[in-house]
Amino acid sequence: MTARSTPEQTLELAAFVPFRLNRLADGVSQHLAVIYRKRFGLDIPQWRVMATVGSKHGCTAQYIAASTRMHKSRVSRAIGELEARALIERASSGEDRRQRQVHLSRSGRRMYSELVPLALEREAALLACLGPERLAGFMVGVETLERFLELED
Amino acid sequence: MTARSTPEQTLELAAFVPFRLNRLADGVSQHLAVIYRKRFGLDIPQWRVMATVGSKHGCTAQYIAASTRMHKSRVSRAIGELEARALIERASSGEDRRQRQVHLSRSGRRMYSELVPLALEREAALLACLGPERLAGFMVGVETLERFLELED
């Protein structure tokens, strides 16, 4: 009853979800990276650090690494570059002298307050192409996959 | 009537869709890369070339680049490595002597026929965590975004 001459199973990359997800995430990133790079001179690791520190003042490098899922060396370098541009400042923690608390500087806060509305607006413009109900269905899928892969937080 | 003391708009990275999409795509890739790398010794560019050539025999490097959205140099190097492992073969095209038609070798076909079922199975296992209806809703969102960003094909 089953086919004898195995008809050579094939895989169309354009229909393969992992590939499509990669391509989609990449496209979305490109869509946003323009702002970060051209307008503020930030690359993605730097942007992620800015975003994290902007909403979690005084956090540590390891906190940033955990919540952005970037390798600690990448975080360390991004922090170094941002500090060199005086966008963030580091203060030794009194508690544990190994860790350094990261804060936005005055100009860092200024950039952050300019950057965030643009990013949110760009995100909204992207998601607007789905209606509200499609968006909801999409996000349910994203959340379920995140939980399955244990990516949340 | 508008707020006077702007309450400093913030952005939570964990709720920012572009970031979450990147993280998700990355998680999914990791989930699959194990197979490619540990079992077949392929990295992602190589896997994409194998997949493309396996379903489009005799295609050219530029076709691979266009359909995988990889830079042509990345494609060129991946092809070179696969050829060195005798998984693919290149034949000069009679039509245009600049381009070279890429085929799977005998051992390439063997690997392909082993690789594809595993990849599809792994994809299915991943998507199974969404039910059929959640999956449908999720894919509608993915397709809509792809069209919006002009990523299809």
Place this chain on the structure above:
DNA sequence: CCAAGACGGTTGCGGGCGCAACTAGTTGTG
């Protein structure tokens, strides 16, 4: 038919990043 430009594919170069080793500081145990 020849020059100029376009195009397929390759490669040197430099930048970014993961890995692993390292420093400095902390915690736990006898």
Place this chain on the structure above:
DNA sequence: CACAACTAGTTGCGCCCGCAACCGTCTTGG
């Protein structure tokens, strides 16, 4: 207290990849 094990963060090394220059091959137009 001493010593081992652990943790926060930094950095040298090597790999991967995008960029741009390049080579050989078409193609077009004068």
